Amino acid sequence: MSTITFSTLVIIPTYNEIENLPLITGRVLEATPDVRILIVDDNSPDGTGDLADKYAESNDHIHVLHREGKGGLLGAYIAGFKWGLERDYEVLCEMDADGSHAPEQLHLLLEQIDKGADLVIGSRYVPGGETVNWPASREYLSRLGNLYISFALGAGLSDMTAGYRAFRRSLLESIDFDELSKAGYIFQVDLAFRAVKEGFDVREVPITFTDREFGESKLDGSFVKDSLVEVSKWGLAHRAEQAKELASEVSRMASHELKDGKLQEGKKAVSVASNNMKDFLGEVSRMARHEWDSFKTK
Numbered sequence: 001m002s003t004i005t006f007s008t009l010v011i012i013p014t015y016n017e018i019e020n021l022p023l024i025t026g027r028v029l030e031a032t033p034d035v036r037i038l039i040v041d042d043n044s045p046d047g048t049g050d051l052a053d054k055y056a057e058s059n060d061h062i063h064v065l066h067r068e069g070k071g072g073l074l075g076a077y078i079a080g081f082k083w084g085l086e087r088d089y090e091v092l093c094e095m096d097a098d099g100s101h102a103p104e105q106l107h108l109l110l111e112q113i114d115k116g117a118d119l120v121i122g123s124r125y126v127p128g129g130e131t132v133n134w135p136a137s138r139e140y141l142s143r144l145g146n147l148y149i150s151f152a153l154g155a156g157l158s159d160m161t162a163g164y165r166a167f168r169r170s171l172l173e174s175i176d177f178d179e180l181s182k183a184g185y186i187f188q189v190d191l192a193f194r195a196v197k198e199g200f201d202v203r204e205v206p207i208t209f210t211d212r213e214f215g216e217s218k219l220d221g222s223f224v225k226d227s228l229v230e231v232s233k234w235g236l237a238h239r240a241e242q243a244k245e246l247a248s249e250v251s252r253m254a255s256h257e258l259k260d261g262k263l264q265e266g267k268k269a270v271s272v273a274s275n276n277m278k279d280f281l282g283e284v285s286r287m288a289r290h291e292w293d294s295f296k297t298k
């Protein structure tokens, strides 16, 4: 068990999770009794926030942050991160309220933080990770989306959209929250990509993701399209930068070792490769959108 759980805050955003709240808080405190929980409730009409207040009154491991109305997951997490950073928490975690992120696996994330990671992502798509009870179409879509993101960004991560995470405070302190992308759930990708680009130690651990049993999904139909468009922009900018670096590296080497003819060939190969990549990204993006449309009409 992790030695740092005493300074760990598990942030759980809620919107209409009255059935799940007792289950999730009970499971977290059973599995990792030393952590603190922060419920960030957006004035849930079903009374989740009132129930959370009752828990907080009788249990000093549970805290509640109330927001005025449904303001989206990113806003809820930013509020939760700021709350935790203003206090002396060393590790801040993201966890859904609906049981998709098993509290019994939180220790897997915390152990990697203990070993030096700055961000640990509970991943469905590394070996050993899995999804349970997800409709095949939704899993396919999520896998395809992640494949696309991983090719587009080249960040070396398999599940950048995942929302089960542990952050070291220094990583969050380095992020300007106002700059994070607001399109759909893409802030998760944005956060992970920024961490990788800044050279933080980002790791994935396999988790079992279980579909929600109770309550309703807040998934918004526009998110796939918005997200892919956004990622494509970053991906092309990032890859273009990489291609430029590669091209100058090739020509630097070539000026020592190759004749002029070969140098031209090297430059051409780089430009063909980056054009192919653009075509490939366009193709995967079309496939993902098509999948999403057929998923919506089911």
Ligand SMILES: Nc1nc2c(ncn2[C@@H]2O[C@H](COP(=O)(O)OP(=O)(O)OP(=O)(O)O)[C@@H](O)[C@H]2O)c(=O)[nH]1
Pocket: 012, 013, 014, 015, 016, 017, 040, 041, 042, 070, 071, 072, 073, 076, 095, 096, 097, 098, 100, 211, 212, 216, 217, 218, 219
């Ligand atoms: N505070 C707050 N929490 C939210 C908001 N939208 C979603 N959540 C919570 O964020 C977590 C993830 O939302 P979900 O509805 O489970 O989204 P999902 O996992 O993509 O969809 P499901 O298939 O329903 O599981 C849950 O704990 C929600 O209650 C919001 O606007 N504000």
Ligand SMILES: [Mg+2]
Pocket: 096, 098, 100, 212
């Ligand atoms: Mg969910």
